Amino acid sequence: MAIVENEETTLELESGEEKSAGKPLGALTRPQGGNGWKDWLFTVDHKKIGIMYGAAGLLFFVIGGVYALFVRLQLSRPGNSILSAETYNQVFTMHGVVMVFLAAIPLGAAFANYLIPLQIGARDVAFPRLNAFSFWVFLGGGLFLLSSMFIGGWWENAPDGGWFAYSPNTGVLFSPSKGIDFFAIGLQITGIASLVGAINLIVTVLNMRSPGMTLMKMPVLTWMLFITQLLLLFAMPVISVALFLLTFDRLFDANFFNVAEGADPLLWQHLFWIFGHPEVYVLILPSFGVISEIIPTFSRKPIFGYPFMVFSGIAIGFMGWGVWAHHMFASGVGPVAVAAFSVSTMFIAVPTGVKILNWLATMWGGRIRFTTPMLYATSVVAMFTIGGLSGVTHSLAAADTQQTDTYYIVAHFHYVIFGGIILGFFGGFYFWWPKIFGYFLSEKIGKSSFWVMVIGFNLTFGPMHILGLQGMSRRIQTYSEGQGFDLWNMVSTLGAFMIAIATAMFVANTIISRRAFKAGKTPAAGPDPWDARSLEWMTASPVPEHNFDEVIQVERQDEFWHRKWGRNEEGQVVRLATAEEVAHDGSNTNVHLPAPSYWPLVAAAGLPIVGYGLIYNLWLCVLGGLLILGGLYGWVFEPVDDPNADSHDHHDDQTEGTELVEGDEVLDQEVTSE
Amino acid sequence: MSDETTLGVSNDKLGMWVFLGSDCLLFGGLISTYMLYKDRIGPDDLGAEEMFDIPFTSVSSFVLLMSSLTVVLAITALRRNDIRRSRIWLLSTAILGAIFVGGQVYEFTVFYREGLGYTTNLFGTAFFTLTGFHGVHVTVGIIFLMSMYIQSMRGKLTSVQEERLEIIGLYWHFVDVVWIVIFTIVYLFPQ
Amino acid sequence: MNLSKLGQNSRIKQNLARRLSKDTDMQSSPRRYLKWTFLCVITALFFLTGCASNAPLDSLDPAGRKSEGISDLINPIFIIAGIVFVFIQGAVLFIGWKYRVRAPKENEETFDGGYTDEEFPEQIHGHFAAEIGWTIGPTILMAAIALFSVGFLLNLDDVDPAPEGAEYPEVEVLVVGQQWWWEYHYYLDGVEDASQPDFVTANDIVIPVGQDIKLYITSRDVIHSFWIPRLNGKKDAVPGRISPWVIQSNEVGRFAGQCTEFCGLSHAYMRMYAVALTQEDFSSWVDNQKNIREPLPENDPNYEGEQLFITNCSRCHVINGVTERDVGGVVTADNMEMYGNIEEYRNHADGTLSQGKYAGEANLTAGAAPNLTHFATRSSYAGSFFELYPEAQEISDQGDYINLTTNNFARGTLESWLRNSPEVKPNAQPEQARGMPNLNLSENQIDLLVDYLISLD
Numbered sequence A: 001m002a003i004v005e006n007e008e009t010t011l012e013l014e015s016g017e018e019k020s021a022g023k024p025l026g027a028l029t030r031p032q033g034g035n036g037w038k039d040w041l042f043t044v045d046h047k048k049i050g051i052m053y054g055a056a057g058l059l060f061f062v063i064g065g066v067y068a069l070f071v072r073l074q075l076s077r078p079g080n081s082i083l084s085a086e087t088y089n090q091v092f093t094m095h096g097v098v099m100v101f102l103a104a105i106p107l108g109a110a111f112a113n114y115l116i117p118l119q120i121g122a123r124d125v126a127f128p129r130l131n132a133f134s135f136w137v138f139l140g141g142g143l144f145l146l147s148s149m150f151i152g153g154w155w156e157n158a159p160d161g162g163w164f165a166y167s168p169n170t171g172v173l174f175s176p177s178k179g180i181d182f183f184a185i186g187l188q189i190t191g192i193a194s195l196v197g198a199i200n201l202i203v204t205v206l207n208m209r210s211p212g213m214t215l216m217k218m219p220v221l222t223w224m225l226f227i228t229q230l231l232l233l234f235a236m237p238v239i240s241v242a243l244f245l246l247t248f249d250r251l252f253d254a255n256f257f258n259v260a261e262g263a264d265p266l267l268w269q270h271l272f273w274i275f276g277h278p279e280v281y282v283l284i285l286p287s288f289g290v291i292s293e294i295i296p297t298f299s300r301k302p303i304f305g306y307p308f309m310v311f312s313g314i315a316i317g318f319m320g321w322g323v324w325a326h327h328m329f330a331s332g333v334g335p336v337a338v339a340a341f342s343v344s345t346m347f348i349a350v351p352t353g354v355k356i357l358n359w360l361a362t363m364w365g366g367r368i369r370f371t372t373p374m375l376y377a378t379s380v381v382a383m384f385t386i387g388g389l390s391g392v393t394h395s396l397a398a399a400d401t402q403q404t405d406t407y408y409i410v411a412h413f414h415y416v417i418f419g420g421i422i423l424g425f426f427g428g429f430y431f432w433w434p435k436i437f438g439y440f441l442s443e444k445i446g447k448s449s450f451w452v453m454v455i456g457f458n459l460t461f462g463p464m465h466i467l468g469l470q471g472m473s474r475r476i477q478t479y480s481e482g483q484g485f486d487l488w489n490m491v492s493t494l495g496a497f498m499i500a501i502a503t504a505m506f507v508a509n510t511i512i513s514r515r516a517f518k519a520g521k522t523p524a525a526g527p528d529p530w531d532a533r534s535l536e537w538m539t540a541s542p543v544p545e546h547n548f549d550e551v552i553q554v555e556r557q558d559e560f561w562h563r564k565w566g567r568n569e570e571g572q573v574v575r576l577a578t579a580e581e582v583a584h585d586g587s588n589t590n591v592h593l594p595a596p597s598y599w600p601l602v603a604a605a606g607l608p609i610v611g612y613g614l615i616y617n618l619w620l621c622v623l624g625g626l627l628i629l630g631g632l633y634g635w636v637f638e639p640v641d642d643p644n645a646d647s648h649d650h651h652d653d654q655t656e657g658t659e660l661v662e663g664d665e666v667l668d669q670e671v672t673s674e
Numbered sequence B: 001m002s003d004e005t006t007l008g009v010s011n012d013k014l015g016m017w018v019f020l021g022s023d024c025l026l027f028g029g030l031i032s033t034y035m036l037y038k039d040r041i042g043p044d045d046l047g048a049e050e051m052f053d054i055p056f057t058s059v060s061s062f063v064l065l066m067s068s069l070t071v072v073l074a075i076t077a078l079r080r081n082d083i084r085r086s087r088i089w090l091l092s093t094a095i096l097g098a099i100f101v102g103g104q105v106y107e108f109t110v111f112y113r114e115g116l117g118y119t120t121n122l123f124g125t126a127f128f129t130l131t132g133f134h135g136v137h138v139t140v141g142i143i144f145l146m147s148m149y150i151q152s153m154r155g156k157l158t159s160v161q162e163e164r165l166e167i168i169g170l171y172w173h174f175v176d177v178v179w180i181v182i183f184t185i186v187y188l189f190p191q
Numbered sequence C: 001m002n003l004s005k006l007g008q009n010s011r012i013k014q015n016l017a018r019r020l021s022k023d024t025d026m027q028s029s030p031r032r033y034l035k036w037t038f039l040c041v042i043t044a045l046f047f048l049t050g051c052a053s054n055a056p057l058d059s060l061d062p063a064g065r066k067s068e069g070i071s072d073l074i075n076p077i078f079i080i081a082g083i084v085f086v087f088i089q090g091a092v093l094f095i096g097w098k099y100r101v102r103a104p105k106e107n108e109e110t111f112d113g114g115y116t117d118e119e120f121p122e123q124i125h126g127h128f129a130a131e132i133g134w135t136i137g138p139t140i141l142m143a144a145i146a147l148f149s150v151g152f153l154l155n156l157d158d159v160d161p162a163p164e165g166a167e168y169p170e171v172e173v174l175v176v177g178q179q180w181w182w183e184y185h186y187y188l189d190g191v192e193d194a195s196q197p198d199f200v201t202a203n204d205i206v207i208p209v210g211q212d213i214k215l216y217i218t219s220r221d222v223i224h225s226f227w228i229p230r231l232n233g234k235k236d237a238v239p240g241r242i243s244p245w246v247i248q249s250n251e252v253g254r255f256a257g258q259c260t261e262f263c264g265l266s267h268a269y270m271r272m273y274a275v276a277l278t279q280e281d282f283s284s285w286v287d288n289q290k291n292i293r294e295p296l297p298e299n300d301p302n303y304e305g306e307q308l309f310i311t312n313c314s315r316c317h318v319i320n321g322v323t324e325r326d327v328g329g330v331v332t333a334d335n336m337e338m339y340g341n342i343e344e345y346r347n348h349a350d351g352t353l354s355q356g357k358y359a360g361e362a363n364l365t366a367g368a369a370p371n372l373t374h375f376a377t378r379s380s381y382a383g384s385f386f387e388l389y390p391e392a393q394e395i396s397d398q399g400d401y402i403n404l405t406t407n408n409f410a411r412g413t414l415e416s417w418l419r420n421s422p423e424v425k426p427n428a429q430p431e432q433a434r435g436m437p438n439l440n441l442s443e444n445q446i447d448l449l450v451d452y453l454i455s456l457d
Ligand code: HEA
Pocket: A164, A280, A281, A283, A284, A326, A327, A329, A345, A346, A348, A349, A350, A352, A353, A354, A356, A357, A384, A385, A386, A387, A388, A389, A391, A392, A394, A395, A396, A400, A403, A404, A405, A409, A412, A413, A416, A417, A420, A421, C084, C088, C138, C141, C142
């Protein structure tokens, strides 16, 4: 993908002679920093890993989108036969799974990986190699899942039980293909990635902050990402258990969902949704964070009610654990439970509403600059609310018995997901692109693709409200002519293609803008193109390998902004310094950084092999297991960051005495860096 | 960025704490599953009460509990840089753990011979899964301990690396505590 | 793209237009916003088409006590949501429009947006009272909604006593979902003390008008969901569990339904109808259903068809009085125990298994097939995906369900069903014995069988 290629900054390792490799381990020597693909494969740099998460997430988004397009094509007319029932079930399942687990979560992880260390003024995450490991595990798991499309025939063995995979329909009896095995094992693998990533980032936020960066001075984005990681930390083991039970049932004839032995199919539903509901907040909170950075920046005001923003995020995180059974209002869990979950669900509208209104209040009275990121962020406020409101209409359990499993629900969650998450993330891409790659994305293409996307999105999912209330069921491969669904399905299909066009425009934008920049037609972004507020803008763009030249002493929230702007006697905001004066130029090469490593990749590669082994041939498990063990072994005995240093004194590499460099040198750096 | 972390705890230790928080939910899920299914057996099958040999399991639980003590002794010894003692306590911890796992394996075979296989009924499935997961945790712990022991033999475990042992100790304590919960719920209160 | 087809479907449009013109008065205040964003148009359309009458599954067009209750509950919520919607969208547009600043014209092409000004608005960090306000405000609103919704919720499956003069005031139905059709076990005196159903039918659930019918919903294989939108919300059919539910219709008619829990291949093809008859019609329908057949005499024109049926079909299908099953020999009205009773579907916490006796070893593989004793009295078959009578479409309005005439069968589709059912309805035959297999019948056999089936009134 275009995104990956254009990171060509040379990897500056620690100064001096220590660049030479460490002790050889077996036949392998430790990889070194440098250019090209190796640099990416063995990197432990949170920024590169973040970029890779982003690239992979976008790729999977397009793949998931292509599935969606096929779903829409099949449903465009009554009685269509583009996809057979068998294929349709696999396609919509893959759509849900790929979008949720391989697109939305990783895109959130991309922001988390890239931005958390920068926003708290850290040099890297707490466990850099573990970070690389999570990425490769995620990618391996994702490819493992996707391979189910091809293995054993074209669309023969893809999962066909829906992303919620309700038992007993996922038992071997009812789904004898290998699809559900791929589903269970694939998600188990990506789950490991999320869990490990969560541990890493939680420790990072708790333990790696710049001096003075108290929790309540962290940017809202960091806060939201932090809560996201906590949710992942606690939600992942629950889905793990569910998937274990399912896998054991399918592979080892366990009885967990064997109704003939007296099993209760609702066990799966509880486990899945105890994970599943926090999961939807895992998806949305990063996006909330993203627009909490964009809106103040372009409204030229601080975020309105920072403590409320933080605490409402925490409240959402907490309450998210108490509402799962709202997905089971029709399952027969009993009226008391239904009533309790119905009420708890209603109240989750409150903290979310606080956020919406605080964003509006941030914009209120501002001097709003409608750049592309701002357009996206604003549209999130508007579009997410629509999805949230339909969510509230589901929360009345009695009414939900009419709504559940209809397209009205599909409309709800695509409004919150696409309108909340995807639009927010696109805003984030436009916002941080100059920071990450050093050049701007074209505003012109950006704005037009924005409008195509928003209109297409509303055309796609708006009509689904009508369809759902008119009784169109979810997960149906076809409908009949007399049911009154024809018109809106066609509209919806056309809308989906508009989204595809808009997505393609975005991809084109990245390529075109990069070309223009290379050809010298557009300026370099500079450290702080948007006059932004948080620490990531206080270093050069693209961010140098070591992030910051020196430790940043944080005194206030929005530290960077306060270093640029102050007040005169009249209380007006006046410039104290330019961004270039404040920002680090990245010229400090005297920083000790974790060295690249093979082992995370080796260990991660073992997992999908074990997965195939479980499904096809246990010998493969042995092979995969050996890879994992070997990887871990090499890892443990490899010093963390410095081949020659003693293993206990890592993290000690803080260099002192690096001073701020002059402004003109900053410019030099920018020109030469690309 | 510097050796000093924000909270003053090392990253590694904090990481272990965070991981254990997550692991709680893993066992939470498994225990709930067991609770739901423990009575679901066929009319002719043996139930939990008939199966369990409480005295036997109590002894092996006690063995596991003792290992929590020995791992603490190993850590304090190491802290005092008393390498030899720490090594002994390390080894005894691992052995106690191994005895526990051995007891579990023995128990499993007995159950199996009495007719409770993994697939026999829901009780069996849930029981073996829950205790099996715990057994795997103990086994992983033993591997940790043994690699520490080997490190120590190679002279690479001194008071400087004391924290590593402490982290493994955390894990070991956690596994113990989980067992106490399982033992209470599964064995002592089968009703 | 098949846009011409879209055009043909003008009923929707007409309907829309009619509704639009009728309802504009009520909509006059939000009308301003309608012009503003395309989005509002969508939403308005959604409210307006909500009750378009050509959608047989329309959940906003209640015809029964329960669905009306749900409607009354949700309509005010839609209005509240509508107000919040208009407020938020209005605020976004207003704020965006009022406080926007434009980059200098000459900079418009620049990549970073081209803003050069260094002006700042007042730097407000928050307003405690306001924020508390919009925390507490919605809390109170939600509390109010919670209060008046929960009461209704707890009574959602309450059953009112039958109206005066009902001949079967106690009738209750066990609804069994399976891949991919519905089976109904009628218990005319309620399930409480009964050990077996009075009769069993499929796909069309027939109820007396105005009377609450208690349903017990369960499944033989995977989870399904029973939903007649115009009569009540849905209830999942979970194997091993029995969920109480109730339907009631205020009017005579036929109401479409759809299985809404994803249940595998033919989920989309798993539909059903609820048919509400007058009390008298219902009684005569019941009387007919209770009849069992006698084997046909050899001189009967359908004798050959029956013999074919016995040899080819009876391994799965039952015709009471004609086909033999392992359990209880020939099935008769007082010998329905092969269907089990409701206890057998209940959860097996006591350790006993609810193995239905229906399909040999596995009630879980849906080897079971619809009881065909009175096949020709149904309006639809095979998960209600196919109509048995062309004029069945009209029944909804006229209610002459029991007068459907046998001389106007949709014969062609029935023939193709017998010719090769997996072709017209996806199923998992032959590997997994779910759904009806292709039996490789000759055209002649098919003719005879269809004649016979049509005679089963
Ligand atoms: C990003 C993901 C996301 C988010 C954020 C949400 C948010 C919410 N969801 Fe949603 N939901 C999903 C993703 C999400 N959901 C998915 C994927 C499914 C389907 C799963 C499946 O079956 O496959 C689903 C399904 C789902 C159901 C089950 C429906 C069913 O299957 O029957 C319910 C039921 O209550 C529900 C409710 C809610 C509520 C109340 C919120 C609230 O958090 C919304 C709160 C927001 C607002 C209310 C708007 C802003 C507030 C104001 C402006 C204040 C003023 C407003 C009021 C006072 C009303 N959701």
